[in-house]
Amino acid sequence: MTATARRPGGRAARIRAQVLTAARALLVERGYDALTVDTVAERSGVHRATVYRRWRDVGGLLADVLASALDDDWRPRDTGTLAGDLTALNEEVRAALVEDPPLTMALIAASFRSAPAATALGRFWEDRYARCGVVVDRAVARGEVPAGTDARRLLIAATAPVYHRLVLLRQPDDPGLPGDAARATALAAAAGAFDGPAPAAAERPVGER
Amino acid sequence: MTATARRPGGRAARIRAQVLTAARALLVERGYDALTVDTVAERSGVHRATVYRRWRDVGGLLADVLASALDDDWRPRDTGTLAGDLTALNEEVRAALVEDPPLTMALIAASFRSAPAATALGRFWEDRYARCGVVVDRAVARGEVPAGTDARRLLIAATAPVYHRLVLLRQPDDPGLPGDAARATALAAAAGAFDGPAPAAAERPVGER
DNA sequence: CCATTACTGCGACAACCGTTGCATTAGGAT
DNA sequence: ATCCTAATGCAACGGTTGTCGCAGTAATGG
Numbered sequence: 001m002t003a004t005a006r007r008p009g010g011r012a013a014r015i016r017a018q019v020l021t022a023a024r025a026l027l028v029e030r031g032y033d034a035l036t037v038d039t040v041a042e043r044s045g046v047h048r049a050t051v052y053r054r055w056r057d058v059g060g061l062l063a064d065v066l067a068s069a070l071d072d073d074w075r076p077r078d079t080g081t082l083a084g085d086l087t088a089l090n091e092e093v094r095a096a097l098v099e100d101p102p103l104t105m106a107l108i109a110a111s112f113r114s115a116p117a118a119t120a121l122g123r124f125w126e127d128r129y130a131r132c133g134v135v136v137d138r139a140v141a142r143g144e145v146p147a148g149t150d151a152r153r154l155l156i157a158a159t160a161p162v163y164h165r166l167v168l169l170r171q172p173d174d175p176g177l178p179g180d181a182a183r184a185t186a187l188a189a190a191a192g193a194f195d196g197p198a199p200a201a202a203e204r205p206v207g208e209r
Numbered sequence: 210m211t212a213t214a215r216r217p218g219g220r221a222a223r224i225r226a227q228v229l230t231a232a233r234a235l236l237v238e239r240g241y242d243a244l245t246v247d248t249v250a251e252r253s254g255v256h257r258a259t260v261y262r263r264w265r266d267v268g269g270l271l272a273d274v275l276a277s278a279l280d281d282d283w284r285p286r287d288t289g290t291l292a293g294d295l296t297a298l299n300e301e302v303r304a305a306l307v308e309d310p311p312l313t314m315a316l317i318a319a320s321f322r323s324a325p326a327a328t329a330l331g332r333f334w335e336d337r338y339a340r341c342g343v344v345v346d347r348a349v350a351r352g353e354v355p356a357g358t359d360a361r362r363l364l365i366a367a368t369a370p371v372y373h374r375l376v377l378l379r380q381p382d383d384p385g386l387p388g389d390a391a392r393a394t395a396l397a398a399a400a401g402a403f404d405g406p407a408p409a410a411a412e413r414p415v416g417e418r
Numbered sequence: 419c420c421a422t423t424a425c426t427g428c429g430a431c432a433a434c435c436g437t438t439g440c441a442t443t444a445g446g447a448t
Numbered sequence: 449a450t451c452c453t454a455a456t457g458c459a460a461c462g463g464t465t466g467t468c469g470c471a472g473t474a475a476t477g478g
Binding site for chain 4: 219220245246247257258261262265266
């Protein structure tokens with residue numbers, strides 16, 4: 001008696017691939033406003049009701065898209081200095097937030113309408129920040145920052161201003177912003193601003209919480 | 210506070226007051242999800258079509274609510290130190306973001322669906338940051354930070370992590386967060402991290418290439 | 419007091435959203 | 449090969465959203 005395991009390969013998997021592909025394509029081609037369940041269903045050749053049953057709404061679709069985008073091989077650049085690494089990171093954040101079509105903005109917007117999309121986006125960022133931990137490790141190894149530096153707090157301090165100005169404040173894009181925030185944060189870190197209670201050089205996966 | 214300059218007092222103004230009052234009440238009583246044009250219309254006793262014609266959608270309603278909320282007498286607290294002032298400010302930000310009903314979160318969510326709501330919210334925050342400039346002025350006067358410190362960048366560096374973690378990352382509320390971000394920013398400011406309103410490329414710290 | 423103008427109430431309408439009951443089909447198991 | 453089950457296709461539905469034309473009414477200006 002096998003437990004009611006899902007059927008891994010077959011029609012279900014094919015349908016899922018069709019729908020997610022259509023959702024991705026519509027998102028980059030026509031933007032978030034054109035992304036309705038009905039549009040995705042029509043584009044993918046799958047019936048409306050099926051999409052509603054399996055994904056419930058657009059947020060569920062985007063959550064699945066996000067989850068399926070977690071397994072890439074992205075890594076932060078290595079520029080040789082903490083300020084340089086953080087600047088490069090912030091440039092990527094900025095590029096993602098001002099790109100057109102506004103894919104990242106669309107996902108953020110969706111996260112306010114759908115709980116699944118919100119948690120999926122949180123997981124995505126969690127993964128990204130975890131991968132960035134190596135940036136702080138390198139800075140510690142170079143002696144740029146104290147050994148007890150809290151990588152998470154440092155990374156958030158560096159990137160948060162970029163998100164804040166482009167996403168929340170909706171101020172016009174400023175090419176100097178990534179570098180400014182990066183250098184200010186590096187300076188603060190060197191001064192010991194992020195000395196935290198977390199054990200130094202901790203290599204345990206950040207997935208737990 | 211001016212709606213249509215054509216006929217300031219009369220039925221039009223009365224209708225507007227009824228609708229905005231109903232919108233405010235519904236927002237605090239039943240939350241953002243219950244705030245539809247139809248609900249507001251029914252509650253206010255004004256016809257659906259009238260609300261659609263004058264405000265277009267929920268975002269337009271919230272934009273008007275926000276605009277009418279700009280004239281309060283809010284001022285940042287004076288605690289005697291920069292870190293204290295920033296902590297107090299961040300505590301207010303945190304309180305606004307975790308309050309229930311989630312009024313601030315509702316306005317942020319609305320800003321992703323409606324351009325008028327987005328600009329209105331931007332104006333609101335712009336006003337708030339301008340009022341907070343005095344915090345930096347006091348710090349300069351006390352000699353805590355250099356005279357050329359850019360108040361805007363400092364304030365954003367201090368508050369952005371709070372918004373980032375509670376709004377974008379959706380991490381659980383952390384009572385220590387406001388103080389941590391405030392102290393780190395005060396430390397960075399004392400080290401001269403926010404010197405200069407528009408740092409040129411020539412002012413990059415040594416060691417970066 | 420009357421004429422003009424602007425706004426509102428009203429009802430109808432199409433479009434869209436999401437759900438449901440039922441028949442059919444495809445996968446996997448025996 | 450045949451049965452069993454889960455998933456899909458299909459059609460219809462009720463509810464919501466947003467718009468429109470028309471008529472009535474309140475405010476303004478003479």
